[in-house]
Structure formats: structure tokens, C-alpha cells
Amino acid sequence: MRTIDWVVFITTLVLIVIYGIWKGRKQKSLENYLLAGRTMRWPTIALSIMATQASAITFLSTPGQAYVDGMRFVQFYLGLPIAMVLLSIVAVPIYHRLKVYTAYEYLETRFGVSTRTITATLFLIQRGISTGLTVYAPAVIVSLVLGWNIHLTNVGIGILIILITIRGTKAVSHTHVQQLLIAMGGMLVALIIIVRSLPHDVSLIDAMKVAGHMGRLNAIDLHFDLKTPYNLWSGLIGGGLVALSYFGCDQAQVQRYLTGETAEQSRLGLLFNGMIKVPMQFFILFVGAMVFAFFQFVAPPLFFNSAARANLGKTQYAAQYDKLEAMHRANFSAKTAEVRKMVDAIHAGDSAAIASATANARALQQREESTRREAATLIKKSDTHSDDNDTNYVFLGFVVRYLPAGVVGLILASIFCAAMSATASGLNSLASTTVVDVYRRFIARDAHDDHHVLASKMATFFWGVFSIFVGEFATHVGSLVEAVNRFGSLFYGTILGVFVLAFFFTAVGDVAASWGAAISLAVVILVALFTNIAWLWWNAVGCGVGVMAAMVIQKMMVSGQSSVVSGQESL
Amino acid sequence: MNRLHRLYTIVLVELVLTIALLYLFTRAFA
Numbered sequence: 001m002r003t004i005d006w007v008v009f010i011t012t013l014v015l016i017v018i019y020g021i022w023k024g025r026k027q028k029s030l031e032n033y034l035l036a037g038r039t040m041r042w043p044t045i046a047l048s049i050m051a052t053q054a055s056a057i058t059f060l061s062t063p064g065q066a067y068v069d070g071m072r073f074v075q076f077y078l079g080l081p082i083a084m085v086l087l088s089i090v091a092v093p094i095y096h097r098l099k100v101y102t103a104y105e106y107l108e109t110r111f112g113v114s115t116r117t118i119t120a121t122l123f124l125i126q127r128g129i130s131t132g133l134t135v136y137a138p139a140v141i142v143s144l145v146l147g148w149n150i151h152l153t154n155v156g157i158g159i160l161i162i163l164i165t166i167r168g169t170k171a172v173s174h175t176h177v178q179q180l181l182i183a184m185g186g187m188l189v190a191l192i193i194i195v196r197s198l199p200h201d202v203s204l205i206d207a208m209k210v211a212g213h214m215g216r217l218n219a220i221d222l223h224f225d226l227k228t229p230y231n232l233w234s235g236l237i238g239g240g241l242v243a244l245s246y247f248g249c250d251q252a253q254v255q256r257y258l259t260g261e262t263a264e265q266s267r268l269g270l271l272f273n274g275m276i277k278v279p280m281q282f283f284i285l286f287v288g289a290m291v292f293a294f295f296q297f298v299a300p301p302l303f304f305n306s307a308a309r310a311n312l313g314k315t316q317y318a319a320q321y322d323k324l325e326a327m328h329r330a331n332f333s334a335k336t337a338e339v340r341k342m343v344d345a346i347h348a349g350d351s352a353a354i355a356s357a358t359a360n361a362r363a364l365q366q367r368e369e370s371t372r373r374e375a376a377t378l379i380k381k382s383d384t385h386s387d388d389n390d391t392n393y394v395f396l397g398f399v400v401r402y403l404p405a406g407v408v409g410l411i412l413a414s415i416f417c418a419a420m421s422a423t424a425s426g427l428n429s430l431a432s433t434t435v436v437d438v439y440r441r442f443i444a445r446d447a448h449d450d451h452h453v454l455a456s457k458m459a460t461f462f463w464g465v466f467s468i469f470v471g472e473f474a475t476h477v478g479s480l481v482e483a484v485n486r487f488g489s490l491f492y493g494t495i496l497g498v499f500v501l502a503f504f505f506t507a508v509g510d511v512a513a514s515w516g517a518a519i520s521l522a523v524v525i526l527v528a529l530f531t532n533i534a535w536l537w538w539n540a541v542g543c544g545v546g547v548m549a550a551m552v553i554q555k556m557m558v559s560g561q562s563s564v565v566s567g568q569e570s571l
Numbered sequence: 572m573n574r575l576h577r578l579y580t581i582v583l584v585e586l587v588l589t590i591a592l593l594y595l596f597t598r599a600f601a
Contacts, residue, residue: 074593081586085579212600219593232590267575274582278589 001146005409012182012413016420017163020175024167030452034101034432036170040259044173045269048256048425049247050276051176051183055422056138056415057392057484058284059183064304064394066288067295070218072230076536077281079240084274087248088267090503095254096263101436102429103254103499110502112510113441118517119498120437123251124430126491128463131426132470133484135161137392138419139471142412144307144387145396154471161420162464165427166457169259172424179417184280186414187287193403194290199297202343207293209346210339213358214296214365216289219282229534238536241543242489245496247273251429291398296339296361302328303375304390304397312382321378328371335364423467431459489535490528493542494520500543501550508554516550 001009027033040048065073100106104123108116139154164171195204202210211217221231228234247253247270260266302325303309312321338361345353376388387393399411435456444451497520501508508516524542527533533541 078586078590081582085582088575088579208600215601217600218597220590220597222594264575268578271578271582275585278586282593 001408001412002405004406005412008406008409009413009416012410013160013416016175016178016182016417017160019178020164020171021167023174024164024171027168027170027453029449030101030435030456032170033168033453033456034428034436035255036168036173036259038259039261040173040265040269041261042265042268042272044177045257045260045266046272046276047180048173048176048259049253049269049273050280051180051418051421052252052256052425053246053277053422054180054183054280054418055134056419057134059187059415059418060138060141060395061392062281062284063288063291064391066216066285067292067394068391070216071282071285071289072218072221074219074278074282074285075221075230075232075235076239077243077278078232078235079237080243080277081274082236082240083243083247084270086244088270091248091254091499092257092263092266092270094503095258096260096266100258102251102433103249104251104433104437107498107502108441111508111513115498115510115513115517116437116441118514119249119495120433122491122495122517122521124433126488127250127252127426127430127433128466129470130484130488131423131430131463132467133474134422134426135419135467136471136474137484138415140387141392141396142415144305145393145400146412147307151472155468157416157419157423158464158468158471160416161423161427161467162461164420165424165431165464166460168456169255169428172428173256173259175424176421179421182410183414183418183421184283186411187284189407190399190403190411191283191287191290193407194287194294197294197402201347202297206343206346207290210296210342211289211293213342213354214292214362216292219285226537227532227534229536234534234536238534238540241496241539242492242536245492245499245539245543249495249499250492251433252425255429255432256425288395291395294398294402297336298402299329299332299336301397302372303379304393305379305387306393306397308379308383308386308388311386312379315382317378317382321375324371324375324378328368328375331364331367331371335361335368338364427460427463427467430463431456434459434463486528486535489538490524490542491521493524493539493544494546496539497543497546497550500547505547505551508550509557512550512554512557515553516546516548519549520546 029037031037062073095103095106098106098109102120104116104120107119135157136154139157140150142148143150143153164175195207198204198207208217221228223231224233225231257266257269260269301309302321309321312318338357342354342357342361345351345357372390376390379386380388396411396415399408403411435452439455439459440447440452444455447455494517498513498517501513501516520542523545524538527538527541528535
């Protein structure tokens with residue numbers, strides 16, 4: 001990093017932290033501290049919701065995903081707008097009418113204390129671990145690419161987040177706005193520079209055509225397949241259920257719209273998110289597709305994770321890697337010649353020549369991908385702790401190598417902003433659930449508001465330190481990123497099932513709902529362990545099994561009770 | 572139709588249009 005990068009990076013982060021600390025002053029009551037006094041308007045709610053979902057991994061990994069696999073990941077978000085409408089109709093009015101602090105507080109009024117406690121506990125486990133990973137994952141990637149100390153980076157991000165989050169929800173929501181704008185601004189600047197860095201005779205449309213012919217603009221796949229994670233149907237159904245669960249039952253998101261001054265403001269925030277989310281993810285993936293187009297004319301490294309590459313150079317596998325690199329270079333020369341022919345054919349409008357160049361370039365691309373897989377295997381062999389998943393390193397590797405001074409600092413600030421925004425909501429919601437659903441419910445029921453504000457600050461600090469520790473003990477980032485999604489999907493379906501019962505099945509009571517949740521969790525764990533059903537579908541399984549099991553148990557309990565009653569009557 | 576119902580309709584219509592546009596985008600650049 002050059003001096004100007006450091007200036008941009010540090011100034012951005014310091015200004016955001018100061019702004020958050022200033023916005024979080026005078027938070028005397030628990031309602032003010034945890035729900036910003038329920039005074040938020042819809043633009044802040046909407047941006048806060050979006051900033052919560054957009055973690056650093058969104059900005060690091062999503063462009064890499066488009067580079068490696070194309071844009072089909074965008075389909076994961078297609079169910080989200082439907083979920084926003086359903087939640088606006090069903091959940092928002094209930095949460096506002098009951099004036100709850102957490103989503104789980106509602107479950108006690110609907111079912112009873114055991115369902116509330118089980119669901120809140122599942123949330124604390126899942127969110128506690130995943131918040132740690134949302135700090136650690138970007139820390140490890142940034143530190144590897146820039147050669148920073150991983151522990152200092154992890155602790156540094158953690159401290160910045162604690163500084164803002166401990167000032168309460170108002171500070172979190174207001175800094176979310178700045179963080180999201182900076183993160184998206186950084187991506188826009190990156191896109192403009194990528195397009196300007198293309199060869200002079202290659203326009204944006206040419207680059208899009210090249211990326212499309214090479215299979216990177218595959219936004220919609222109509223083919224239904226339970227084993228592929230991203231197609232239109234898994235996105236609408238599986239992605240929709242994930243969104244319902246995440247926005248309706250996950251306190252990290254529910255807390256964002258509980259801050260609305262009226263139910264209408266909360267609804268508008270959710271609906272705006274529903275309108276913007278798909279285009280926003282499309283844009284981030286498109287940046288990745290354009291990085292791919294750029295690397296059709298400029299040779300990409302065989303492996304983007306430069307630290308892993310450097311480590312391998314010191315081992316017995318160095319010679320084998322050099323051989324792969326030579327193959328990669330030769331393959332690239334042949335491929336770029338075909339891509340050049342493709343561009344000339346596009347300019348000439350010669351469809352036969354386009355088809356022929358595309359077929360050749362695609363074959364060479366497959367060879368490149370197979371060489372990259374061999375390189376990843378060598379990287380793993382050379383050091384079992386190294387990260388062999390290169391997807392997360394593509395975008396940052398490109399930024400550091402090809403973007404001008406100042407912009408690198410801006411992109412890094414964007415990534416840190418995204419890490420801070422997602423994690424701040426995590427800590428904020430963990431503190432609320434710990435204090436409202438556990439401490440205030442079971443330990444200090446009659447304590448004064450001041451006491452609970454202090455308890456919330458201590459809980460925020462505790463979960464912040466816990467997140468830093470999770471990062472310090474985590475090792476493999478590649479598998480961790482996937483693990484965050486998979487691990488969350490173990491719980492999301494179950495939690496969603498409990499809320500579906502609460503909202504739509506009024507006959508089901510506390511005992512049946514608790515057992516339904518336990519059975520659903522067990523079934524999802526079995527499905528995850530013993531079948532190869534893609535993780536997006538676990539949410540549907542968890543929700544469906546939980547609802548059905550609770551209904552069957554409720555029916556058995558009712559018929560058991562009525563037989564006892566009729567038995568007593570016959571005595 | 573009140574204001575909220577209009578908003579719900581707009582969000583869902585936008586989703587259908589987005590899917591249609593994404594499909595056309597995929598086809599146009601495939």
C-alpha cells in the first residue's frame with residue numbers, strides 16, 4: 001500500500017468511528033439503546049438492512065464467484081422480494097403492535113417461555129459463531145494479500161466494531177448508511193477503472209460479449225435440479241425461505257426494522273430492500289464478470305492467493321508448480337489469441353467465426369481451470385493449513401495489482417466498512433437477545449432501565465471479544481466461508497418453522513412447538529450428514545419438518561387429553 | 572387498492588420484470 005492508500009483508508013475508518021460515537025450519545029433508556037428510541041425513518045432502515053446483509057465476504061468473494069462460476073449466484077436473491085412482501089404483511093404489524101425488543105420475545109406471548117428460550121438459544125449459537133467468522137474471514141484474506149499480521153488485523157477490525165456497537169443501535173444504523181455507500185462507491189470506482197483498463201479496441205459491450213460467450217453472464221438457469229445450488233427454482237423457493245428466516249426471525253435483521261417510528265416506516269424499509277437487493281447483487285457479480293473479461297487480455301496469475309504461492313515456493317513442490325505455471329502461460333497465450341479472434345469476429349458480425357473462436361477459447365479456458373485445480377492441490381499438499389479456495393482472493397488480488405494509488409485504499413476501506421456493518425448488527429442483536437431474552441427474563445426481571453442499558457453494553461463488549469476469539473481460533477478461511485452459510489442453514493429452517501407456526505397455526509401450543517423445533521433440528525442435521533442435498537434446501541426441510549412435527553404432536557396431545565377427559569367422564 | 576397494496580404490487584411486478592430481464596440478458600450474451 002502506498003501513502004495515499006493509507007491516508008484514504010485510515011481517514012475513512014476514523015471518520016466513520018467518530019461519526020458512530022457521536023450519533024450514539026445520550027442513550028439513557030433500553031428502548032433508546034437497543035431500538036434507537038423507535039425513531040428511524042425508512043431510508044435509514046433500508047440501508048441498515050442492506051448493510052447488515054452485505055458483509056466483507058460479499059464484496060471480496062462475490063466478484064471472485066462471478067470470475068470462477070459466472071453470475072448464476074444472483075438467483076439466490078430472487079426469493080428475497082417475495083419474502084419482503086410477506087414479512088411486511090405478516091410480521092411487521094405483530095412486532096410493532098406488541099412493541100417487542102426481539103423477535104423471540106414475541107414467541108413467549110404466542111407460545112410460552114420454552115419456545116422463546118429454545119429459539120433464542122439457537123440464535124445465540126448460530127449468530128455468535130458466524131459473527132466471529134464475519135470478522136475473521138476478511139481479516140485473513142486482507143492480511144494474506146497485503147502481508148499484514150493476521151492477529152493484529154483481526155483484533156483491529158474487532159475493536160473498531162466494538163467502539164461503534166457499544167454506543168447502541170442508533171450509532172449502528174447511522175454508520176450503516178455511510179458504510180454501505182462507501183462500499184458500493186468503491187465497487188463502482190473499481191468497475192469504471194476495469195472497463196477503462198480494457199484494450200483500446202475492446203468496448204464495454206465487447207467485454208460483455210466475451211464474458212457471455214465464455215459462460216460468465218449466465219444470470220438465469222431455468223433447469224430444475226436439487227443438486228445444483230443456484231437455479232431459478234432454488235433461488236425463488238430455497239432463497240425465499242432463507243430470506244424469510246433471515247429477515248423475519250434473525251434478530252440481526254429484525255432489530256433493524258424494529259427501530260422504525262411506525263409499522264409503515266419498517267415496511268417501507270423492507271420493501272425498498274426487496275427492490276434494490278437483486279440489482280445490487282447483479283452489479284457486484286457484474287464487476288467480477290468484468291474482472292474475468294479483463295483477464296482474457298492480460299495474463300492472470302495461476303493462483304491469486306500470493307501468500308500461499310510464496311509459501312509453496314519454499315517447499316519440494318516448487319518445481320512442479322513452476323511447470324504448471326509454464327503450462328498456464330502457454331495456455332493463456334493460445335486463449336487470448338482466440339479471444340482476440342472472437343472480438344474481431346464480433347466487430348465484423350461474423351457469427352460462424354464467433355462460434356469457432358468461442359469453442360476454441362472455451363476449451364482453452366477449461367484447460368486453464370484444470371491447471372488451476374492442479375495448482376490448488378499442490379498448494380494444499382505443500383501446507384495443509386493454506387487456503388486452497390482461490391475465489392476469495394481474485395478480486396482483492398486484482399485490486400492490489402492493477403488499480404491506481406488511492407483507489408486501493410478506498411476499496412480496502414470499503415471491505416472494512418462492509419465487515420464492520422455486518423458484524424455491528426451481529427453484536428448488536430447478540431447483546432439484545434442476551435439481555436432481553438435471557439438476563440432480563442430470568443435473572444434481573446425487576447432491575448431499573450439504567451441497569452439493563454449497562455448490561456447491554458457489557459453484553460456487546462462480551463460478544464465483541466468472543467467474536468475476536470472465534471477468529472483467533474479459526475484456521476481455514478476457504479472452508480469457513482462456506483461453513484458460515486452451511487452452519488446457518490442448519491438452524492434457519494428450524495427457527496423459521498417456529499415462526500411459521502406462530503404466525504399461521506394458532507392451534508399449536510408451546511410444548512408442540514418446542515418438540516417440533518427439536519425434531520426439525522435433528523432431521524436437518526441428519527440430512528446434512530447423510531445426504532448430498534444442497535444446503536439451500538436444508539432450510540425448506542427444517543421448516544417443513546418442524547411445522548409438520550409440531551402439528552402432529554399437537555394433534556396427539558389434544559386427542560390424548562380428550563381421551564383422558566372422556567375416560568374421566570366414563571368413571 | 573390502498574398505498575401499501577400498490578407498493579406490494581410494485582415490488583412483485585419489479586421482481587417478474589427483473590427475472591425476465593436477467594433471462595434476456597443471459598440469452599443475449601450467451
